[in-house]
Amino acid sequence: MDINIDSALNVLYQRQITSREQLLKEMLRVKMTQKEAEQRSITIIDKEKLFQLMKKTTEDELGFFPADRADFIDIFETLKDIDLIGFTLEIYKNDRMGMVISPIYLSQYIGSRIQMLKPERVLITEAEKQLSGLREMIDLMSDREVTLTTQYKPMYILLQLAFGEYKNIRIYFESIYTECLLNEKYDYIYSLPSFGHRPDELGKEFLTRDSDGIAIENMLGHLSEKGTLDIIVPAKITFAGMGYEKLRSYITENYNVESIYILPEGTFRPSTAIKTYLFSISTDQKEKIEFGTFRIDKKTIEIKEKKQLSRKDFLSHEDWRIELLLAEENENIQRFKSSDLQKVKLKEIAEVFRGKSILKKDTSLGNISVLNISNIENGEIDYRDMDSIDEEERKVKRYELFSGDVVLSCRGTAVKSAVFTKQDRIIIASANLIVIRPKEKVKGEFIKIFLESPIGLAIIKSFQRGTTIMNINYSDIMEMEIPLLPFEKQQEIINHYRQELDVYKETVKKAESRWSNIKDVIYNELM
Secondary structure, X not given: OOHHHHHHHHHHHHOOOOOHHHHHHHHHHHHHHHHHHHHHOOOOOOHXXXXXXXXXXXXXXXXXXXXXXXXHHHHHHHHOOOOHHHHHHHHHOOOOOOOOOOOHHHHHHHHHHHHHHOOOEEEEOOHXXXXXXXXXXXXXXXXXXXXXXXXXXXXXXHHHHHHOOOOOEEEEEOOOOOOOOOOOOEEEEEEOOOOOOOOOOOOOOXXXXXXXXXXXXXXXXXXXXXXXXXEEXXXXXXXXXXXXXXXXXXXXXXXXXXXEEEOOOOOOOOOOOXXXXXXXXXXXXXXXXEEEXXXXXXXXXXXXXXXXXXXXXXXOOOOOOHXXXXXXXXXXHHHHHHOOOOEEEHHHHEEEEEOEOOOHHHOOOOOEEEEOHHHEEOOEEOOOOXXXXXXXXXXXXXXXXXXXXXXXXXXXXXXXXXXXXXXXXXXXXXXXXXXXXXXXXXXXXXXXXXXXXXXXXXXXXXXXXXXOOEXXXXXXXXXXXEEOOOHHHHHHHHXXXXXXXXXXXXXXXXXXXXXXXXXXXXXXXXX
């Protein structure tokens, strides 16, 4: 931390000004007062004039100053020479629940995109998220018309103070999750929208209800005839159904996907750890679509692997899960997708639901056993030493497991699956598991065999919404395709699998016994 910022924060903390919002508000108060004082030639020596100027200049916008004259003078003197953006970045850098701050390497990459594309009119939405490199990015665009937006009043004031005197910069106090920037068109738009938020007032009907989908649709409407939108979105955009399926169709019918790149793990930590992508969408038709992954190399971002698809091949895919195209099993996956085997979505042949949320503190010696990920090893369930809860049966009935149910981990670091066998007690699935209850056309063991196959695992991982820690939504798994073989063929595969598994277990058991005996013989020779 900058030693001057650290000292300034201590001055504010001593006056019980501690929250990020309060800290930013008082910094803005000082900078607004300082700007007005310089115009009126009022110095810090004129303490009463400075205090009255602060009240007149800032209290309509920022509310009443929470201390007395002496406190304000001390705070003013402490903050007046500290960089506004540097101070803001410092207080928000470890914000886990609030504002996302884009890393500087990403801002630098966007700067290079702007230099390459040479747009005349540029829009950067929710510009406060780009503070770590915004000043440098704007300096690169001195000959371009640049518009910045924010939907938060303190950030609007901050942007006005930092960039309001730039003749090529316009700053709008508007939300991108409703009708905005009426009649405005841009050659280049960069957006880092909120993920998964549902705005209350939309102003118009959008294809999706979530903020990320709304932002895409909204910003596309502001592209000029030769415009490009670079937007960062969560993984669900590439495969989720309902409104997102309609959004993907809308994009392919009216615009052109140029590229989709997976951003490095942890790009937006600590605010969020979900998997994110950088989409480039333009009004200009492209014959090839690029897809791949970024990596961080010496604090810069670069392409790790890149592939191309023809526009025709890209449009032939139902969704945009580029993990499947990048996977080592890609050739087999494409062969599976193009084979003559009958395929069905899991939702067509099974009931799919998530287990019950149970906190560790709620477990006790009770009448209901709980199946957790830790109870699954090597594709089988260990029914010993299970957690339990004391609960009325009727309250957990919807989560009760039955013979033939397939359980699939949706949290953790590894994909685990198993088939449940009825026990002499009620067992329910925890929220870390997805339950797949097959109907009459398919057997649970057959589903499990497919899920643990290389193709099945690759498809499951393509639905991953998180990064290191797995996060899979049961509604996404419902869309997963599996082969639907005749019942007799399913049973044949199951029988073969069981037989070979028994041989494997017996072989391992004999090998372990032999090794144990040999070790004993060797060790006895040492006595």
